[in-house]
Amino acid sequence: MKILVINPNSSKEMTAHLERVLNQIKGDHTELTVTCPEGGPLAIESAYDEGMCFPGVMDLVLKAKDQNYDAIILACFSDPGLEAAREVSDCLVLGIEETSMHVAAMMGSAFTVLTMTDKRVPSKLSHVRRFKMEGACASVRPLGMSVAEIEANEERACAQILDVAGRAAKEDGAEVVLLGCAGMAGYAERVEQELGMTVIDPSSVTLKVAEALVDAGIKQSKRGLYSVPPVLQRKE
Amino acid sequence: MKILVINPNSSKEMTAHLERVLNQIKGDHTELTVTCPEGGPLAIESAYDEGMCFPGVMDLVLKAKDQNYDAIILACFSDPGLEAAREVSDCLVLGIEETSMHVAAMMGSAFTVLTMTDKRVPSKLSHVRRFKMEGACASVRPLGMSVAEIEANEERACAQILDVAGRAAKEDGAEVVLLGCAGMAGYAERVEQELGMTVIDPSSVTLKVAEALVDAGIKQSKRGLYSVPPVLQRKE
Amino acid sequence: MKILVINPNSSKEMTAHLERVLNQIKGDHTELTVTCPEGGPLAIESAYDEGMCFPGVMDLVLKAKDQNYDAIILACFSDPGLEAAREVSDCLVLGIEETSMHVAAMMGSAFTVLTMTDKRVPSKLSHVRRFKMEGACASVRPLGMSVAEIEANEERACAQILDVAGRAAKEDGAEVVLLGCAGMAGYAERVEQELGMTVIDPSSVTLKVAEALVDAGIKQSKRGLYSVPPVLQRKE
Amino acid sequence: MKILVINPNSSKEMTAHLERVLNQIKGDHTELTVTCPEGGPLAIESAYDEGMCFPGVMDLVLKAKDQNYDAIILACFSDPGLEAAREVSDCLVLGIEETSMHVAAMMGSAFTVLTMTDKRVPSKLSHVRRFKMEGACASVRPLGMSVAEIEANEERACAQILDVAGRAAKEDGAEVVLLGCAGMAGYAERVEQELGMTVIDPSSVTLKVAEALVDAGIKQSKRGLYSVPPVLQRKE
Amino acid sequence: MKILVINPNSSKEMTAHLERVLNQIKGDHTELTVTCPEGGPLAIESAYDEGMCFPGVMDLVLKAKDQNYDAIILACFSDPGLEAAREVSDCLVLGIEETSMHVAAMMGSAFTVLTMTDKRVPSKLSHVRRFKMEGACASVRPLGMSVAEIEANEERACAQILDVAGRAAKEDGAEVVLLGCAGMAGYAERVEQELGMTVIDPSSVTLKVAEALVDAGIKQSKRGLYSVPPVLQRKE
């Protein structure tokens, strides 16, 4: 099967990293294309960034239409453009935030979302509501470190992740951790071993779920919420 | 006070109509600018349209920053870009969908949203959730007529509006009607008289509420959800 | 327009203070009457007080019927008699608790309500539910000082308000503060400056919203929840 | 044990009827007093009526304080003054609306509330919310007959009750019927036999639950929501 | 009336203790049988235990069918088999967890559930949801002591109970305490006196409520959720 993974920000470095990670886990029969738009935001850190990356992402989604993709994955943990991509596509479209929240909900009584800074916490909470997952979300917790800081000081990063996840477990009742930002995937094993929590790397699990749904012949209904936009119908 | 009203679609005709309507109701001390972006979608009928109008809307919002506006109103009944506009602005930003839902919630036990077609119903329901108004929303009902059809046959339009609003009252328990699409404002009085329902025209009420909040010195908190996007902070 | 503001408690001092504050912010065309019932409770500190002030408040509301008021405001942060006042009135009726909660919900991801003592917290929480605002309310926090104590020691009061609001922001995720008790309005600016939170003085904002809705021609639906009480219909 | 039942309206006829019904079902050791206030509303049909009966009800509740009652029951299916009666009383206070909703929630997957007229439906829905029973309430359905009409035409009344309860079962999924108005108790058996629904007469079941809780030594907590009103504390 | 109380675990000691406690509080006309299954789990500490006790409990419930019981009580604070027991029985069936949650909801603004260990907290929270009581539940708190430890050190147990209940009051807003595990009933009075909280012993209150509902002629509806299992219908 053919799967297109779109990194909504325009960082070629992050896109290349994503490609390496996903190629290690993809199925034998999966032909993977990992790409990103030209000229949009370098990072998605606000509603403003989410909106500004939209035209570039949509351009890639629309170009994909005559290339026989079986699924498209939006690989940014705020799923910018997810609804629109489902409207304009005939194939399955998944976002890594929504997909990993649903998986997390099944793996324990409640999950916590780790995000970079405290400024992003209310935005993540609004996404929990957007995906109707209030019942399964214990909390959103900021890590309080930037990607640069994580990379610069691995020991401190590891201690910080264990501390924040541990407080989510003790104070919020979280049993599952969603890694809502890059740079943290390497510490999953320690969190699982020391805290007994299930750790979910959103991109990886979404690729596997996408393969699963393609094999099961399932894609979004085009009946209402994701029906083809009238402006595109008129063009056809 | 200075208020900027942005019609997110690029229809100059609709923008001119909006300007006429709002100038009739604006306060004595209000200096009103009504505008629309160049080159975006002519109508907002899908999540795709909502995303595609974003850069043009945001361009207007950013340009407004050094023009001393007291408030900005996004005048499309799906509030595209509302969160981002609040992030990038120092002044009050209101959307007509969110504002009119809050007013509607106070005017009766529950409100119904009238929208154009049944395809838009699930999208409107997701907006009810986005604004945390599930408790006050009785239903979303499609009118089943296009703007063109409404204009072409006023008698049938009036009968249809009365019929749909009446069923929302009887079957869903709605007591307030939100006019979620253009072309219907002229029939408000008949609905109020015949059905005893309160009818809300979102643009008008939002302009008045904007004036009220400016006078009261209230605008969105910049502490978290609407904090300045890092990408703009770095530019400053 | 003519607006009647009813202070549900019978404190003439508080009524006079309210009159001064509201006259500073009222619109040019607004004719304001601020009054209170004779002989009811001097303060509203319990469900018992809320009920005991009812006949006096209702007496004022009913007498207002042939005086051409455009709106009536119940100016006590527990909105005693709001539903009944809407039933018996033909003009718009607003309560300051309900109105300011709706405004607060638009100004940030979540609001906190500051109340006098911890005994009042559960009652305020039940009001959040009464107005269907659970989704937007982060917390109710007691100030732990009486009005007398606030007035006697301004420095300590200011420190205490900053401390409680700050904890609501950090621990509960509040971005907006509703001043649910008198005596605190003077400290709003400091809270806004030091904490980046939006502070809402319920009486002031409700007066402005009342003016806005009167101008927009909006009042409560009389179809169901607020229909005229049968006992009054029979009298007519 | 001593139980005081207060009929919040001032109809002596209805109070006498209530006394007869409750005396048939009361426990051997229960000493029952059934009373009503002087001079309040003759019927409780609106929020206005609920407020107007408050001082009379509260007068009876306060007078009961030195008469060693073990429990007080407010016997009107809108529980007017329930919160205040709990504040001012040292003994258990129950309302028939709240108590019967909790019993109903245990007897089937969801309950319907039968009320007199469609005007009262939104008010009953707000009471479902007041008692946090949204999850267990399938619907509120109006009977569409007055007490007088029920008494005048028993056959039509029975048919109507069966019809409305049957539609609540088929269309709303109700399995339990709360008789939210007087005059209908006599038809319970037919509803149970023909529809397989459990029918609950609020006054009767509340008397029995009150006896049960007195025997179990349970009454409302005085810690917060129902703490003694400061105005009464100062008097003591 | 005849009431059958089933202790779902197979501890004869605990069953005998339960019998003593309930006989002290039962009504004069109540004929009480307290029993437990043979050979099931000795304690109910997991979903696994809840399932493993099911056949033994159901055996007792089915055997009770031709013995004219008026009510059956499942006396384990996780109500294992409650839905099934209601399906197969013609008489009233109550569970102590569900019943005491409904009583607790009426006695204060919110209740806390005390449970043995922190491992059981998420399970109790899922039961709160099962019984649709999220709105009334402030928290579930672990005691952090085993039954053996409670019995071995009464002083420490009492201090611990006061500490945990006190924190539930102060930090979670709880006003009512549900004793979700055995061994704690003896400390109820101290909690009530020192903290002003209402303490509920689930078995005792459920017996009294069962007597009340039998007297009121109320039992579960057999129309849908609790209809007779087809496998048993075919046997009849």
Place this chain on the structure above:
Amino acid sequence: MKILVINPNSSKEMTAHLERVLNQIKGDHTELTVTCPEGGPLAIESAYDEGMCFPGVMDLVLKAKDQNYDAIILACFSDPGLEAAREVSDCLVLGIEETSMHVAAMMGSAFTVLTMTDKRVPSKLSHVRRFKMEGACASVRPLGMSVAEIEANEERACAQILDVAGRAAKEDGAEVVLLGCAGMAGYAERVEQELGMTVIDPSSVTLKVAEALVDAGIKQSKRGLYSVPPVLQRKE
């Protein structure tokens, strides 16, 4: 990878059918074992049946522990024993009801569950709540035909399925159909083509999701809700 699929009822015929269906869709590297308990209920049609199949299912789950399974699937659309199976297992455990609800929630604005008879509707609704999916579930609709009737009259069955799914779409806003009972899988294509709805066969999609999660290294957290039952810990 090794996956164990347990059909909780003891019908060898249904188990053999399940094995055929799942073998057609399983991954190349998946070694599949499909089995059922001896001597439990032949069909799962009530809470009683769900409980009675528990010991047999749990016996299979426990025996699987030293056979190196990577995942266990409970293949009955009421997920009996799901929580307990997760407690006692070290490997991933999925239920087809929970898993397919999460997939359905992503494929459209809301899903409907088709079930056999109207008696099962309230039970399915309680499962929607058990899995915290109220926000995504539009309705549960009974087919009103038994498996035997479906097999006996294919044409009528197809018409009935189209009719019920179509009403769920039009009246409830459903866009996705969960086939909550056997015998209907063959009609999925017609529903998709004629109604534009996404149809989900729970067993198939769960097998694929199980393979996906095993590949992604994800299984349930053993920290709290699914921690090992103390009775089994003591045995170890």
